[in-house]
Amino acid sequence: MTMMATLSRTASDLFWMARYLERAEAMARLVEMGRRMAMLPNTPEGHREEWLSVMAAAGCAKHFAGRDMDERAVIAGLVLDRENPSSIVSCLDRARHNARSVRTALTTQAWETLNEAWLKLGDITESAVVRELPQTLDWVKGRCAQFRGASDATMLRDDRFDFARLGLYIERADMTLRLLDVKYYVLLPETDVIGGGRDRHQWTSVLVATSALRAYHWVYRGDYSPWRIADFLTLNRACPRSLAYCCDEIVTSLDRLARGYGERHACHATASETVALLSDLDIGEIFHDGLHEFLTEAIARNNRLTAEIAEAYHF
């Protein structure tokens, strides 16, 4: 069977559609993390720190800089503000715009799921979001999951499917890395003594933001330590939001594209190299050489990979 060629614009739109959807979902998780932190008993510096780290991880600290915002405004800004390119609404807007441009590359079921979510989100008011934040966030995550499910169940397993998957896993890896980077000071073990309730809450917040709390329990039996949390989110290939897992999935998709097209490119070399690097590392070495340095390097590799994919497939 020869593979039908795909328009480069279509491939690029699918890639970005999946990225924006994944980002919308990641944003929902980040806001959830912020909300959870804000429920802790008051500390001298208030909860500003937590919301700031949410904004930093979402890459929209600039958008909020210099504004005196209460919690309500922060939440509305992260969920509903169309001026904020990282808000959930903006991400869904762009995902839907990309999807509409490649309407023919999506199945009806996948498209309708996304379109329905977009229509509904446009109707949600600021006060409703603040009042029913957990429900709203659950709803966003649910819609994103439904879209992935609908695509998984109905889309042809051809190159288009892989371009969407590449977008998804590159974005997911990026989000996990940025979240860890924002929180790395929390994870930096200054002493071997496990801190009080607040420290523990900080660490677990990272797991909450990646929906990995229960899974972590399962794997590490409730033994919270910064090393293990970092290990879980970087090197553990079973954790679906870890860097290693995302890289495995990226390689799977790239390899399938190479088989279908009969051609390998620079992006294939980069992706395989990353997987090999990660499997040789252990978390002790990462902490020894510096977690922040490791994360910075990984984010840069991820960006390079994106550029190489775009070049290889004429995006």
Add this chain to the structure above:
Amino acid sequence: MFDEMMGKDGARPPYHAIERWLKTVGADALELKRLEAETLFRRIGITFAVYGEGGDPERLIPFDLIPRVFSAEEWRTLSRGITQRARALNAFLHDVYHRGEILKAGVIPENLIFRNAAFLPEMVGVEAPGKIYSHIVGIDIVRTGPDDFMVLEDNCRTPSGVSYMLENREIMMRMFPELFAGGRVLPVDNYPDMLRATLEDVAPKACRQDPTCVVLTPGPLNSAYYEHSFLADQMGVELVESRDLFVDEGLVWMRTTQGPRRVDVIYRRIDDDFLDPLVFRADSVLGVAGLMNAYRAGGVTIVSAPGAGVADDKAVYVYVPEMIRFYLGEAPILKNVPTWRCSDPDDRAHVLSHLADVVVKEVHGSGGYGMLIGPKSTAAERAAFAKKIEADPGAFIAQPTLELSTVPSLSPLGPSPRHVDFRPYALVGKEIRLTPGGLTRVALREGSLVVNSSQGGGVKDTWVLAG
């Protein structure tokens, strides 16, 4: 006034099932179903875009739940008439771009063609594959009595609305499966396959294998974008924008993830003016540079052919019955609406003295804009129109105000008669293919004769019953 459902002695036979159904479901249930249908249209994204007016840029065309029905016999006449007209229009297009026999014979005045903005000198002598210029002919038909069908206008370029024909049926079958259980309604869902076969029929001579067909759209901001994506999807072909295409060595290519791929047939949904900035509008960002040269050299087929619009001009329309006699040697099966050409002094005098009774249309207008509906106009409007006509008589035609047929449609007071028209789509390839159905547009405002979606019109599912 002719109502297609209710005759003097109760419902006409084709509507018996509808009448029974309306009695069973009741008005409240229908209203609920109407809202359900609207939600479905929104979710699927069947919208048309309206920009610059504020409000929702993606709007729904109101969908009326009560179908419009043709009997097998009515359809037999209609389909013969539609096919005949589509053949004559294509013969005419080939003729005016070659020897111009019909002009030499004095049947149609030369000025009407050569001074027409839709006539493209670039097309003279170009051999369109299969001698087909208008591959999708949308013929707007109105009805005034049981046996009185008349053609209101022809659409030879890129008639839109066929996605509504398909989606309206889809929605009806989903919401009211019981209506279709008897199997008496002929299916319309083979249209995309027939369209694809038509496109493949006209592959250019340079094409050596299975032709690669694409739909060319101006992009997601275009008002008919949904239809473009829908048709590409249903046919299983790429939906391309002009930036996805380029011309090299007389052939057209699309940019793909595996490098350039040949394109053989382009079903374009952009206007002539925007096809090729080297030949037409240089400021066009929609076009593909060099496309016309590739087309003229037989490297690619453009559907419909550039310049096909010269056959659907309202002033040329008047001569279609003559075309049928001239090219086919047959009597026209479908009549034209009697039309006065304001360029003719006698006709003009008649129109000016009867402005209150007639409908005046711009020759190049569309979408129901720039019209004067005499019986509904004020004296001031008529005076203003008279001035416009006198200033540029050639730009106007006039027709009697027709008592368009009505079909029951949902209104706040329950099913009430509303005026309708009808657009079937003839596909012209190696043969002429016609789906049993088309788009019924309905003027939802009471008494209104304007069916255009931009002016309060809606759509209905259209049934053709099995014989």
